Amino acid sequence: MAAGRTRPAAWRHRSEGRAVTDVVPAAKAVAVVELGLRACTAYDRPDAAARLTAARTALADPVLHVVVAGEFKQGKSSLVNALVGATVCPVDDDVATAIPTYVRHGEQPEAALLGEPESTPQKIQIADVRRYVVEGSESRPEITGVEVRIPRKILAGGLVLVDTPGVGGLSSPHAAASLAAVSMADAVIFVTGAAQELTRSEVDFLQRARSLCPVVVCVLTKTDFYPSWRQIRDLNEQHLTTHCPVPLMPVSSTLRSRAVKAGDTGLNTESGFTHLVKFLNDQVGGSAADRLAADAAAEVLALCDQLDAHFEAERTALADPEAAERVVRDLTDVKARVDALKSAAAKWNLTLADGIADLTADIDHDLRARIRTIIAEADTTIEDSDPADTWPEMEPWLQARVAEELLDNYDLLRRRSGELSERVGRHFLEASSALTARLAVHDPTPLAAVDDFQHKIDLKRMRLAKQAMVALKNAYGGALMFIILGSLVGVSLGPIGIGIGLVMGHRGLREEKKRQVQKRRAEARNAIRRYCDEVTFAASKDSRDTLRRVQRQLRDHYSGLAEELNRTNAQALASASEAAKRTQQDRQQRLKDVDAELTRVRQLRQRALEVIG
Ligand SMILES: Nc1nc2c(ncn2[C@@H]2O[C@H](COP(=O)(O)OP(=O)(O)OP(=O)(O)O)[C@@H](O)[C@H]2O)c(=O)[nH]1
Ligand SMILES: [Mg+2]
Secondary structure (H helix, E strand, O other): OOHHHHOOHHHHOOOOOOOOOOHHHHHHHHHHHHHHHHHHHHOOOHHHHHHHHHHHHHHHOOOEEEEEEEOOOOOHHHHHHHHHOOOOOOOOOOOOEOOOEEEEEOOOOEEEEEOOOOOOOEEEOHHHHHHHHEOOOOOOOOOOEEEEEEOOHHHHOOEEEEEOOOOOOOOOHHHHHHHHHHHOOOEEEEEEEOOOOOOHHHHHHHHHHHHHOOOEEEEEEOOOOOOOHHHHHHHHHHHHHHHOOOOEEEOOHHHHHHHHHHOOHHHHHHOOHHHHHHHHHHHHHHHHHHHHHHHHHHHHHHHHHHHHHHHHHHHHHHHOHHHHHHHHHHHHHHHHHHHHHHOOOOHHHHHHHHHHHHHHHHHHHHHHHHHHHHHHHHHHHHHHOOHHHHHHHHHHHHHHHHHHHHHHHHHHHHHHHHHHHHHHHHHHHHHHHHHHHHHHHHOOOHHHHHHHHHHHHHHHHHHHHHHHHHHHHHHHOOOHHHHHHHHHHHOOOOOOOOOOOOOOOHHHHHHHHHHHHHHHHHHHHHHHHHHHHHHHHHHHHHHHHHHHHHHHHHHHHHHHHHHHHHHHHHHHHHHHHHHHHOOHHHHHHHHHHHHHHHHHHHHHHHHHHHHHO
């Protein structure tokens, strides 16, 4: 596989000096959101304005997580330092990175320790970062990461580089932790050194990362140090083409750091980093900017839907006094439905509460079943051997098995939370479709209305699916897996007694040996159970907490939506009722105004659609 074939053509155009998120779609989206906000003021929609303000904030302050992962000592921390042109992550030949470092933009250099999600970061001196990040120093289980802020242009667009601990084989707890982080990331840079070609376990990790994250790139480091890096590159290209088609980029962090220090552009090009920076600009920043812009525009479209529904109702009532009564009747029907959405006993609320309760039980059950399987496997091994011989291999085996099962359990949580959000959202789809559908029937251009109606429904579905991910991302924070799995790395099975019995008569010795083996087996079984109990306790508490946060997020979101639908319906109802009472002349005048409003709403819709593209 030649490198050129997988590289997007856009690489060749952009310059490195730009901030990572693209300004063009963002600026267009900001303009559309501003117009939407003005419409909210004009039409008295503070409820929808809150949503648009949130979209505007997200546009102004995007956050894009790029996880830098790979095996031990391949040069991950050096790569992050070289990218930002500063020594923020400790680099060492002997001591390993132990917890993730989040490198992001800040006006002033500063650092903080991160704890559990929703806890306040604790400020520390930049000079102390090393003490917390590297293995065996200040690391404490409650510290889940270190955040470093520095003023760097490459980070100004919202890029957050996450330097992670080495994974140590695909089936290690750290690999599972990295993959959990990867599942929440916007992109992954997989780092492999030019000392040797990709190993089977590296390719496995890449494959899994690719199934979890939309953008993955493989970076071949230390090209300055290994003269035969081109051969390694070619071999890696072949592996990637066969097993996991992602771009491969050879780089030298050492040359890049030197180039940045000396301001040497020639050396910078030689370091290979120009390609990587462009990739981050185009594939990560560019696509994220497009996505953010599209999300913001979708919020404006949702507002247009509501305004349309309101004015269409009024228009129908004004245009045909006979129809006015029908419109009022229909809207009164819809009112009962949207009112029901607001009550505490709303069906969606029950679906959510029941769904979370079921999910919590199912995830817990799944976890316990998985752990039971591991215990059964361990018991078989113990029964078939003398733990005095097999014990040293038991610990890594157990950690690997547990990591594997935890990751699958977490995958299940992710998938099922998404399904739940969609199920809850369906209650709204029905009610809001009733609001739009009835009015579409009255629309004088039925064909156009059908298209439009379909489009509105598709858009709503799109936003439902997105909401699930947003809730999960906010609830998970991406760092939690590091806590559980990270703390498991520290849990040791401990030694088991290998005592040899006293010398006795021949028969007595055999009996004693048998007794000793039995004792060791019992001890081994107990140690395994203790370990598994700790795992089950930590992991099930984590998923319960996560699901509680997911529930809160979804409840807030859908309550807001219920408010909005109510307001739309109330406004439409008021206008339609009033229309029925107007005089003929008054009606004609108001009809002109409403037509003008509808045209304005359609123009806004058009602009929002242009942003989505
Ligand atoms: N010559 C050369 N050495 C490099 C390069 N990148 C990293 N190294 C060296 O490789 C060693 C490991 O680098 P790190 O950046 O600490 O690797 P890491 O992947 O973060 O290591 P862990 O976090 O412990 O897994 C250090 O001695 C670095 O100086 C490079 O591009 N060229
Ligand atoms: Mg490191």
